[in-house]
Amino acid sequence: MNNNREEQKLEKSINGDGNGKRLLFFPLPLQGHITPILQLADILYSKGFSIIIIHTKFNSPNPSNHPNFTFKPINDNLSEAETSELSVFDLAYLINVKCLAPFRDCLTELFSDFSDVRRPFAALISDPVLHFTRDVAKSFDLPRFVLRTSGVGAFWGFTAIPLLQEQGYLPIEDSRLEDPVMELPPLRIKDLPVINALDPPKFYHLVAAFIEEAKTSSGVIFNSFEELESSAISTLRQQFPAPIFPIGPFHQYHPSNSSSLLKPDESSISWLDKQEPKSVVYVSFGSIAAIKEKEFLEIALGLANSKCPFLWVIRPGSVHGLEWLEALPNGFLDSLNGRGHIVKWAPQLEVLAHSSVGAFWTHNGWNSTLESICEGVPMICMPCFTDQMVNTRYVTYVWKVGIELENGLERENIARAIRRLMVEEEGEEIRKRALDLKEKAKFTSKRGGASYKSLESLISCLSPS
Template sequence: MENQEERSSCRRQRVVLFPLPFQGHINPMLQLANILYSKGFSITILHTNFNSFYTSNYPHFTFRPVLDTDPKDTNLSKLASQGVGDLLSGIMLLNQYGAVSFRQELDQMLIASKHQHEPIVCLITDALWHFTQSVADSLNLPRIVLRTSSLFCVLVYASIPVLDDQGYFNQVNSDLEERVSDIPVLKVKDVLKMRIKGQDDPAAKLLANMLKQTKASAGIVWNSFKELEESELLKIHQDFSIPSFLIGPFHKYFPASSSSLLEPDRSSITWLDHQAPNSVLYISFGSAVQLEEQDLLEVAHGLATSNQPFLWVMRPGLVKGSEWLELLPNGFLDEVGERGHIVKWAPQQEVLAHQATGAFWTHNGWNSTLESICEGVPMICSPFWGDQPLDARFMSDVLKVAVYLENGWRREEITSAIRRVLVDEEREDIRERARCLKEKVNVSLMKGGSSYESLESLVGFISSF
């Protein structure tokens, strides 16, 4: 632990952080802010009013709203009701038109910080806020990028032009099981599930700008750890000539902290307390994705016929237009009885750490995937889009700690997958590999471990500005 003089010295340095306004991006940014605060830095969080979080949970931070009015009147809350595509459009518009407003705000903060004898030493932004690089450059302020996905995902994103030239985004009638020649971990169907139509697709252009401006930044912070993606780290070092700091998993530094935008139902834990060890399937598809009604029915039928206990997070609106449970099959709740427990939201980290939890059926957002790895919990993977199918393939085919439901939502396959991770003989092999990964996480965070040392390097790096 640093001595008081070192902490006092750092506390006179302020770091400004700017997350993307989505649960999966807000969480790791606030976790990173907590980590840096514990190392003595003062913290300012910039935020939009879309998906605003409980700032009262962080009295030790300063919060400032930004980009709530802009030249194109981009209202993210209005776009949110129209779907993911419109939200992406909003992010792209703010990247295109937000620089002037953002520069004025940051310039005022820099002037004020000098008068307060607490200089702002760097800006840390979500990688998708790529416009902030030019703003930081104009103010001679170092910008560090936080990338909230896996390294493997970023390498695939960097390969989008090559994949497009080779025709992988248009192979609708080709063999979906075929392996991708340049990235043999992936199948053709994984590329299609990214929902990118080629390098001229708006989402692909956003990713290309993200990569370009990341390479122009001072460094990258990753919510991952070296032992999880060692070969991917070597490739990142080849492609990015800036420092990479793998200091994750972030949430392990402060396991009790939460920046959830939804209120968890504590009955989850009470119910788990009455279940046998490693017996429960925990099901949660994150805070944003939506199921089709038919898919929900397949999930329910698969759970019913598996005969295994389950804790199911069903957000209101999980199926578009639904209130909550009204779309479940008739008789489903009576059939499963006490074997099943359904909540609107759960304290996920606690659930995964609970001894009763035997497997996690997930959409494979990176935060959820990491949380499962940290607790040694095997996964069932049902990704939706973007980086999720890439994470799912990596978990199932590279690390072999997951069963991938890669052919959609079919009740027979769902039942089979549940039994594979909870009942059948192969569950022990999957569980053992998951336990080994958990141990690697713990070692990486100990003094002398890879994440511990990388965090020390990051603190020194920021302090040197």
């Protein structure tokens, strides 16, 4: 039944759109990458493009949430046994190996469907981590743009990794964590976008491949905006061969359909409705990060000791060795008298926009960071890996709209950080800056704003001549 609907939509696209305004999208199948690519597809659909989403069966998006798009799954041959224990880095590496041939087969089928059209597709927009797409797209003479789902500053950090290796910053030494990286201000060595990979050369190879994927593309699209990252954008434009299109924040162009791989718990909103304005700490560490049981307990006790209401997202399996909440002390939630609410997943955009939310304790993935900025919500930063460290440095040192949770995950540190932001004068100053940045984010995608102009430029590049 669903396959028939997709075939009907594809047939309509073939017969009803002879002007070549069809776009192919291919996301990396992780939540933080799927969300922005579908948001970008929504934006370009609203500008008159037909949208075809090529995707893996692993972490497949739900087509029913996006009725205007055509979805084309490829046989990725990724078994649950293979993917369940893999790191993000190892998963990305495996996808690049397993998806090359299925992707080529998919393009062959799509181009055969449009064999009587001179230029059936305006472009492919893919994630640069899927570096195998470059040669395949080239073989079809298909223009290729990439959507980089990090911020511009973090991307610039990735491009500098070969130089950082030459200069002796990498591999990172514990004794030098606080040293500044002179080539990448304002970063310190501990802020560099790297992970503790078991096979560092393999990690560096993957980074080099996705940077090359971006360099050789027809343009790099960012879910960011000039008023937020003007210095990094200016530097990248001067030194990067491909055109740069910062057109974010994507979610502010118009309401987008859900792209969540997990079902949000709507009780989050009904609980927030009962809380005082700006009183709640929202806690969520994204769709991938996992913590140890001891850290989990310290977080629980730190939240309780802060005396502030909290909404805490705990994904099943996000605590090593646990299913969900079984390690919480007996009677923990009851002892809070309604001051805490725990869910498996939350509708984050709605939560951050809610008047009761006064702070966001986050892992600083780029989507979460940008969404918090757009709602003027100050952040407590706890980065876990890669670009999250860069984002934290910008949040705390450059934009000054948050604080970093330092000195370990201990209940006293946690309670102190929460109260700094929620109760003390320092938090009021941070909140003022966050609200100022919110206004800049609101303006940029409107007529006359920097992102609005950049989007116009992107559309011009994508539109057939």
